[in-house]
Amino acid sequence: MPTPDFDMVLFGGTGDLAKRKLLPALFDAHRDGHLSARGRIVATGSQALTRADYLGALERQVRPKLDGATESNWLEFIARIDYIQIDVRETGGFDALAARLAESAAPVAVCYLATAPHLFTTICEQLARVGLNTPNVRVVLEKPLGHDLTSSETINTSVGRFFDETQIYRIDHYLGKESVQNLMAIRFGNALLEPLWRREWIRDVQITIAEELGVEQRGDFYDRTGALRDMVQNHLLQLLCMVAMEPPASLEEDAIRDEKLKILKALKPMHAADATANTVRGQYRAGAVAGQPVAGYLEEDGIALDSRTETFVAIKAEIANWRWAGVPFFLRTGKRMASRVAEIVIRFHDVPHALFPRPLAQSPQNRLVIRLQPEESIRLELLVKQPGDTVELRQTSLDLDFSESFKGRRAGAYERLLLDVIRGKLGLFMRRDEQAQAWRWVAPILDTWATLPQPPKPYTAGTWGPAASSALLSRNGAAWHEEV
Template sequence: MQNDSNFTFVLFGGTGDLSMRKILPALFEAHRGGMLAEGGKIVAVARAAEDRDAYLDWVNEHVKPHVSKNGVDDAVWKGFLARFVYVRLDLGKPEDFKLLRDAVNELGGTRVFYLATGPSLFVPICRALADVGLNENARIVLEKPLGYDLKSSKAINDAVGEIFAEEQIYRIDHYLGKEPVQNLLALRFGNALFEPLWRREWVESIQITIAEELGVEARGDFYDNTGALRDMVQNHLLQLLSIVTMEPPHSMDSDSVRDEKLRVLRALKPVDPRDISKVAVRGQYHAGVIKGTSVPAYATEKGVRPDSHTETFVALKVEIENWRWAGVPFFLRTGKRLADRTAEIVVNFRPVPHSALGGTALRAGANRLVIRLQPNETIRLYCLAKQPGEGMNLASVHLDLAFDKFFKEGQMEAYQRLLLDVINGRLALFVRRDEQEAAWRYVEPILDEWAASQKPPKPYASGTWGPAAASAMLAQHGTCWLEEEN
């Protein structure tokens, strides 16, 4: 369905990796699906290309391969390229921002400024936009990471907040745009079946995993100063946790949803520095083999210090101190160079208190809900059923909601949904400042203790599921990670 809202989408970092792999392919899919206003324009801002023709050559070479999996109609691609305006811009030259102002003012429509740049450039770009009057009637999209810690995050938010109002600021977390995350809200709040069970009396534990097969690739310089806790836990994992555990909002408007997420983040049990070794595991990948291919150790990657203590793996035990979730352990895990690429939420329900059918019905994990975010997006409910034949023998069976099989419409990629939300002024799936700062407050004691201890991360071989200590942490609670049970 075409959106009638005309727009001018200004993309800073127009030749960067994020623009190439995610942002421009997402805009193309929205264009191909007829979801963009006919007069909407994309203003690419960069220094690399000399002019518009050179930039379109770059788009053809670098972006088109990321959108051509199902073939690209030449006429559709030509129509997409017709949306582009290119402004060559040096951030250190105020006169270049005047050229940008002239281009944007000529195009009209809703103004969206997407900063696909490093966070150190957020404030200079925002100030330069304000200097030429481009901060009014505009929306600004900020990519993660927003700062290095709570102090730097506040500094960026304070500076950007002097230029743009909070309702103009879209802090993006692409996991919130994934279809199964949206369906989690529908599952909980649209059905009478699950919500009565979604509490401490019926849930034994919950696991949230984001695992990657890839290493740091060409991001060694960035990653070695960031680490998995800042890169993944402070944003993606804590946002997923808040979605899973929040109270029902009174509506799906932006502040109602974000108010409930904030209540969860503020209810996280603070981590006592003396207990960090019991509730937090950090690791670093060593050389190993992933699906038949040998891969190097983290310390030998380009841009990484040979004596680096930066973590590439984190596992946490988290508790929520509120009426619904008190006493339920939440296990969060993320890492690079793990055995498989997957992102999933596992809700383990408590076994029945007494079984007349035998011990299988009392087994932990007999009833569980697995919400798979990637690579294939599914929701699977496990329960027990009688095996055919003589006797009352139970076996685990599952009910599947595989979106690609059930719905004929193709799924919308996370970035596509979020970019359309920005253009249409919908804030619900973006992170509010108070949410972000609550998440920083939770992780900072862990970061500080790791920095003070000077202990190296626990080693794990690439192609495994991380350090053994992560499994031991769950074993103390009588449970295990899902792949270990299988």
Template sequence: MSQLPFPESFNLVFFGGTGDLVTRKLLPAMYQCHKNGQLVESGRLYCLGRQNYTRDEYLAIVEDKARQFVPKADWDDDVWTAFSERLSYDKIDAERPDEYELLKQRLADSPAEVTVFFLSVAPSLFAVICTNLARQGLNGPNCRVVLEKPLGHDLASSNAITAEVGKHYQERQVYRIDHYLGKESVQNLMALRFGNALFEPLWRRMWISNVQITIAEDVGIGSRGGFYDGTGALRDMVQNHLLQLLCFVAMEPPASLDSDAIRNEKLKVLECLVPFTEEDVHAKTVRGQYRAGVSGGHPVAGYLEEKNIPADSKTETFVAIKAEIANWRWAGVPFYLFTGKRLPTRLAEIVIHFHDVPHHIFPLPSSGSRAPSKLVIRLQPDEYIRLYLNAKAPGNSMELQPVSLDLDFAGKFKTRRAEGYERLLLDTIRGNQALFVRQDELELAWRWVEPVLNTWASDPSGPKPYAAGTWGPSASSALLSRDGFGWHDEG
């Protein structure tokens, strides 16, 4: 997270240049960086794909996509025209070694201080591309490779990718990207914890009763049926995004903002995660699969009716997990991880629930209970930090009511808030790996989820059904109620 100097020149190469990620996310992100004056003049973008487009044809396609995904307030025709001067397109089949000679020549024509290869392709191509780049000498110390998830299907395949990429690129050259870590609100979690004396003394088992981390999606699988059915929510969301957020919540203060100082502390959290036995998987995890229901006021199909989904699929679209961390700070504090598709709304948030006061001197409300204090860190769609406290209601009685202290980032900071990929792409060019996943982190994350994958695979009962537009199977609520807790709800 420490700000490293920007190189005087760079080449950024996108494999999978005609795919959705490049055209909908990465190029719009780089446009925003250009618009904000964050790119040096001698920075070039090379987009590679199998389609036989001319440069003008490709530019027309990406401009059309960019207009859809760049907010209207940020779009400027003249700025886009200037930005497009940085762009080129070449037809390259990533599996044909001879075609990399063209790429080598392209890069030789515009030598740069740093060259970044972003692999927005299937993971089965990671090793092939890295091998072919190395054959052309495109793996020197000034070269970096960015790997987009999924980084394997299980521990063995993840280790195989690491080994193959590692034959040609050192760990300091490899950037395993998780776009959630580029969000301003995730970095604000670090600022909240380690930049203020207020919260850190309370950030431990004596004061916190439970932590809930949620990434909810209101959409279904869309056109990703072929990919998703072989992946599922545990691999797609828990093994990477949710575990990374857990690490930022639970980590010890790093000695500095140096990349390895931060990642060393995250690694310690993963090392302390209590492993699952088969019995634990049945008791502490819930998997679900959405059925037909109503989403956004419209009827929607169930998962088994989606395109390219087998009628007998047991792939989960919902996961709830009770995780535990065996160390002095967090022993006995459950971390509940929650994610799913076709839920009522789209949101991502971290909720820190504090213990109740040891003795009630104020009268309880008619419900007989009062909610203890909690801290809500909302990551999307809106970003805020909200601290819920109990305060005296106006009037003659001493009845308490919940109130909140709000920090609305959009309201407080009037400058535009960068998207996650903007920050992360700039970090790859600078050489800052703090917000990228190190190989040992990745391995421990897979080791932790693999017993869950194996137990589910051998369980003939399959995922529990839930109606689209609801908050998942009722068993997920029971996961908390057994411990005397409930899911956070802001009403």
């Protein structure tokens, strides 16, 4: 079903995010007929480009990477696109933007701030000055929203001076993934699993987001940010909330976000001793990824030779409530790891009495593996009798491969979230109190790390991180999924 008529303004329209994620997502929605025929896209940037210059850059940099971009649908798509030069420190570009949007009088205007967070306040102030903060205007804020709780709250307060909370969409693209949304269906739509989704039956939970890439061209940004701020404070904690939250009273957006907030508030605080014992930070050294040699973090462009910024984090977290008391949640993320994978692994307790011989001394028995990327799938691992005269068990699985079970193209995460913004759906976006609570939990870890004399533990690029990460789990009678 097509969206309502809209204008979408991409601040940072010449940047990497717009060209690599946002415009391809909008093209996919256009190709499949999900965008209103009168929906327009206005890209902005500081460069003095004509519309023809900008479209030429998209032709070279975006079109070759698109699936199904025929001559006709590409020309139809770029007919939607305009370009306006805006220097956020000057007012003229915003006046031109307001005039351009007034030409269409679309009922929905979306301003996507794909810029550095320190520019958010200035952009919102200028949007308000030219009247682009009326109730039909929605503003999308990219992560990371601030550097810590104080800076995050400062940005939120500043943006909140010009936009109501119902107009602010704090985006986390992992929440747009099909398999993440399926978590709610798996948990709350199946009588088989919901009774088991608690401490009595679940032994531990692992959430991993691993990347093969290094810092690429973002060395200066990444060295000021690190993996904890870049990935844990938002992506990993949001996934934890989706796994652990109580059933919401309804599918209304605030009913879901209320339950996620309760989980964030129930996380056991990370005092200094806890942060030292239950976290591991690492930094990659030179190695090989996919058979190709890669430099170490300290050799990357824009990285100080004495940098102590972490590129890997592993954390043991616990939720202090009746459902999850005593169940460890292991969170892990890193760059330059052995493979690109994002997954959630639920490991169930063993049967109370071992009636059958064990196939492996450390067999995981039953696990639910929810793969988010590179492919989306859900796998339930079970033990069954191996064919033969003796009763020997072997592990097998019930697999749901989304690409096999559901034919046809599925919307990508950014596509789904952009369509939700245009349609005014807030459920897959973070509320301000959620974000603040996530920062409150992360802050003591950052503070503790800042006082430690030891640098991050080194690990070779192309591996699964420092050995201390495996030791963190082994102390709790567990092992990372790939190590079992």
